[in-house]
Amino acid sequence: MDRLLSMRVFQRVVDEGGFAAAARAMDMSPAAVTRLFGDLEQHLGARLMHRTTRKLALTDAGESYLLRVRGILHEIDDAEAAVGCSTQDLQGTVRVLASPVLATYFFAPQIAKWRERYPKVVLEIAIDPFPQSRVDEFDVTLMAVDEGYDASVVARPLASTEWIVCASPAYLKRAGTPLKPQDLEHHDYLKFPWQQAGGASSRRLRLRPVQGAGEPVEVEMPVAVQSVSFDVLYRAALDGAGIAVLSRLLVAPHLASGELVHLLPDWLFGRLTVYAAVPSRKLIPARTRAFLAFLNEVSAAPVQRALAA
Secondary structure, eight states, rough: OHHHHHHHHHHHHHHHEEEHHHHHHOOOOOOHHHHHHHHHHHHSOOOEEEOOOOOOEEEEEHHHHHHHHHHHHHHHHHHHHHHOOOOGGOOEEEEEEEEEHHHIIIIGGHHHHHHHTTEEEEEEEEEEESGGGGGSSSSSEEEETTTTTOOSSSSEEEEEEEEEEEEOOHHHHHHOOOSSSSGGGGGEEEETTTOSSSSSTOOEEEEEESSSOOOOOOEEEEEEOSSOHHHHHHHHTTHHHHHHHHEEHHHHHHHHHHEEEEOOOTEEEEEEEEEEEOOSSSSHHHHHHHHHHHHHTTTTHHHHHHHHO
């Protein structure tokens, strides 16, 4: 049995979501892919997947094995790419996991610049609204976490920002402008599930003084829209659907243009930091190190724009 090829087949079956799709991606016959997968399970003496006519699902053993296989294959690919290549000729794939808002607004605008600098390195970008628990599955995870976040991951801070209360001029003209936190009780809330206190069904918004002096205030607001997509809430706020709590970094251009208004400037929902996290394994491939250095370089621009606003 070709163990290395079998490991690649296993990873591709998972990534492509099926044997036939993996066979097409690897330019192999479905029978060959099925045989190599079966040989691997027999060699390991464990079932890696539950297979039904409708879907494939990793077993617990498969989940654990996949994490190790990804690391091994990445290191092999990096070792091969490093032979005879300078830093400017890096090759291979960097697998990135990011929350939707970071992928769209923080990283996507930098992809062309990355491609110009490292044209032979492929970026494979996955999206998860809550990526913190999946750091070990990817080369780099981009995540935004609140103050006090504590986890056993290797992470470097890229930028810091604040959650602030925002609405469009059109909405404020229709519904009035809140002058103190208690006024929010009469306004429509565009709610992200993390923005809550008191449980998943709570409608309470907790604000605290910007300067840190004084007690936080909790306000119950009628929820007009709830979504795990910041894009949806962001767009709804711009179009006048209600009041949202958004990142100052994200909305800086719209605050500067007047399309959004920063409400209750003496209060904020919280502060957060954008991190680039990597798996706990000691060896970081050269292409991943280059990617981390690139993120450090480009992350200064949105911070400067937000401060200017």
